[in-house]
Amino acid sequence: MAETIKYVNWMSEIRAGLLALEFYSPDTKNWGQAHCFARYTLLQVCLEAGNEFVTITEKSGEDGKPDLLFKLDPKKIDSVGKPAVGAFLRKLQAYKSTGDSVGGSKFFNEVGAVKGKNLKWREIVIARRQPRRLFVQSNTVLNEKGDVVLKTYPETFEGIIQSVVDRYSPQIVADLETLWCGDPHFSLTH
Incomplete structure (x- = not known):
């Protein structure tokens, strides 16, 4: 059960980084919400970790329109995901601990830069946007x-x-x- 909960949490948070592209403006190169930028940056860290830990594949949906297939390998959370995110957070902490806000901001912005195929992914995310779900308590x-x-x-x-x-x-x-x-x-x- 614990492994399932861990997988669901990782999948939810890292996938949220992909969906966060909706809040990025390519014209101004700004994010509408800071937490969306942070989630997207964590997605980039996981993609850059390699080993097919996280993969995003462009495909055609059942309706024939562009879609994305997001996969996160649950067997690689501990061996690939945690070490990659840990190394990233340690670097950020080093910048913070030394008071190097300029270097820390530069590092974070470079990792979280939206470019290349990610701009195309943004268009697909926006085209596939779903209405916000409602929570109805039984x-x-x-x-x-x-x-x-x-x-x-x-x-x-x-x-x-x-x-x-x-x-x-x-x-x-x-x-x-x-x-x-x-x-x-x-x-x-x-």
């Missing part, structure tokens, strides 16, 4: 027989609202509203 309820059953909701804004409405009784909502109205921090007269 509820447990007692049925007529007294059995506990799981009640799920559609992955919509209405589903989110209905989940919250079903979770709390009208009395709890009324009590919370009374407390809210009585708290001067939330007074509507300010």
Whole structure:
């Protein structure tokens, strides 16, 4: 189980570096969000580690349009991935520890430079962009027989609202509203 969790975390974080290309502007050579730049840089570190630890292959999707196949070899996390990321972070720490912000920034920007095929990958990532997923929490309820059953909701804004409405009784909502109205921090007269 631990190996699966480790793989899922690595896959999620390193793949996020590929999807982060959406937030890069080739015109200004700037990133819309700093954490996207950091994730992309970690992706580059893993790609440069070689040994087919992380591979990205251009292909045609089922719809015939350009797509990317992202692979991360779970058997190489400890032997290739961790040492590569560790060496990268130690270099960054050396720049930080010596107060060399100019050298550290130069190093980070060089590793995280978006160029060549990565610019093409950016176009594919943008073309394949999916809407942000919604998190809808299910509820447990007692049925007529007294059995506990799981009640799920559609992955919509209405589903989110209905989940919250079903979770709390009208009395709890009324009590919370009374407390809210009585708290001067939330007074509507300010």
